[in-house]
Amino acid sequence: xxxxxxxxxxxxxDIDVRKAVEAASFQTYVSKEIIVVDDGSNEATKEVIASVKxxxxxxxxxxxxxxxxxxxxxxKKATGNYILNWDSDDYFEPEFSExxxxxxxxxxAIKIVTCKARRFDKKGTIDIFTPRGGKLExxxxxxxxxxxxxxxKTDWEACGGYEENLPILGFEDWEFYIQLLKSGGYxxxxxxxxxHYQVRPDSTTAQIKSLKQEKYKHIILKHPEIYxxxxxxLIDDLFxxxxxxxxxxxxxxxxxxxxxxxxxxxxxxxxKVLKQNLVPKK
Numbered sequence: 544x545x546x547x548x549x550x551x552x553x554x555x556x557d558i559d560v561r562k563a564v565e566a567a568s569f570q571t572y573v574s575k576e577i578i579v580v581d582d583g584s585n586e587a588t589k590e591v592i593a594s595v596k597x598x599x600x601x602x603x604x605x606x607x608x609x610x611x612x613x614x615x616x617x618x619k620k621a622t623g624n625y626i627l628n629w630d631s632d633d634y635f636e637p638e639f640s641e642x643x644x645x646x647x648x649x650x651x652a653i654k655i656v657t658c659k660a661r662r663f664d665k666k667g668t669i670d671i672f673t674p675r676g677g678k679l680e681x682x683x684x685x686x687x688x689x690x691x692x693x694x695x696k697t698d699w700e701a702c703g704g705y706e707e708n709l710p711i712l713g714f715e716d717w718e719f720y721i722q723l724l725k726s727g728g729y730x731x732x733x734x735x736x737x738x739h740y741q742v743r744p745d746s747t748t749a750q751i752k753s754l755k756q757e758k759y760k761h762i763i764l765k766h767p768e769i770y771x772x773x774x775x776x777l778i779d780d781l782f783x784x785x786x787x788x789x790x791x792x793x794x795x796x797x798x799x800x801x802x803x804x805x806x807x808x809x810x811x812x813x814x815k816v817l818k819q820n821l822v823p824k825k
Contacts, residue, residue, distance in 0.1 A: 546600075547574040548640055549621030549696070552629045553613035555582040558591045559741075560631040567629060568598040572640035576600040580617040583607030611705040611715045618699055627693045628716075632741045635691070639737040643693045646731050654698055654728035655720060657688040658737040669742060676732035679724040683773055684780040686717035688730045689738055698723055706765070714758040721766060756784070 550567045554560040560579070567577045578601040581592060596602065601620050605613070618626055625644055629635070643656040657676065662669040675687035682688075702722040705715050720730065763770050763777070770777050 545622035546576040547623050548572055548576070548625045548627060548644065549618070549623035550575060550577050550627045550629055550640075551580065551614055551617035551621065552577065552631055553580045553582055553610055553617060554584060554588065554592070554631040555607060555610075555613070556584050556588050557631040558588055560588060561591045561595050563629055563631045563634060564592075564595045564598050566634035566637075569637045570635070570640045571637050572644065574623075575640065576622060578603065578617045578620055580605065580613040582609070582613040609707070611707045614715075615704045615707065618696060618704065621696060624696050625693055626696050626699060628691050630691055632743065633691055634739050636737040636739075639733075640693070642733055642735075642737070646733070647693075647695065650731075652728045653731045654723045655688050655692050655694050655730035656733065657692040657730060658733040658735055660689055660738040660740050661736050662740045662742055664742045671736060672740070673734075674730075674732055676730040678729045679721065679727075679769070680773065680776070682717070682720050682724060682730075683769065683776065686714075686720065688716075688720055688732075689740070690716040691738065691740075692716075692730075694723060701726070714755075714762060718762050718765065721762065721769070725766075725769070 548570075550570070552560065552563050552567060554563075564577060564579065567575075577599050579592060579599050580603045581589065583606045584592070592599070592602065601617075603613075603616055603620065605616065614628060625640075625647070627635075627640060627643075639658065643658075646656050647653050655676075657674050660672045660674075662672055674689055675681055675685075677687055702719075702725070705719050706722075724730070
């Protein structure tokens with residue numbers, strides 16, 4: 544029987560998938576199905592998935608192809624009109640879906656439903672994050688919704704799904720939201736903490752941090768017509784990024800460690816200059 548809501552959990556080498564599946568099963572919205580996409584995980588993860596197979600409606604096993612392809616393959620099998628993407632190491636509060644779906648029914652212009660999030664690690668809560676939400680222009684220079692959010696399958700089909708070809712690992716959600724909102728509509732933010740995001744040093748977000756400017760460049764080049772139409776905003780954002788980088792560099796220069804390193808290296812620099820001056824010129 545078709546369900547109204549399909550929860551897609553893409554997983555790659557993550558034993559925390561057990562918690563994700565269990566949390567998904569606790570969603571109070573009754574008409575739901577849970578689809579797990581095993582993206583070529585190791586045996587330890589496969590054993591964990593098998594231990595909660597009674598809570599999984601559809602299990603897709605594939606060779607490791609990346610998060611975008613895994614999500615798209617899961618959504619293709621979904622029977623629900625509402626799609627909730629769910630990373631294997633995070634979780635939503637049980638009432639999220641029950642609160643999110645009515646928002647789409649109240650306003651047809653809503654394309655994405657997200658919420659406030661608690662970021663945590665092994666030590667506990669780090670902070671509370673509130674996404675900006677809004678229309679396309681609110682997503683051009685930063686992702687204004689959580690990576691795990693709800694949208695309609697019909698809208699996913701209309702915009703072609705998640706990008707599978709561009710090397711934008713970690714920015715799939717941002718680029719997908721731009722695709723969703725190109726035809727209009729907006730992202731609604733439920734003003735409640737209904738999502739819990741785990742910060743891990745080995746996560747995809749941590750791995751691509753040093754490449755974020757390159758990923759941003761790919762998004763701009765994929766949507767040149769949008770960014771040309773918002774040229775002034777693009778230039779303003781690029782200069783803000785440069786200024787922020789300069790401020791971060793200045794902070795490093797002011798640290799005791801940097802000053803101490805500069806002091807310790809100064810004799811070597813002096814000797815290097817002295818040597819250069821003493822060597823006879825040909």
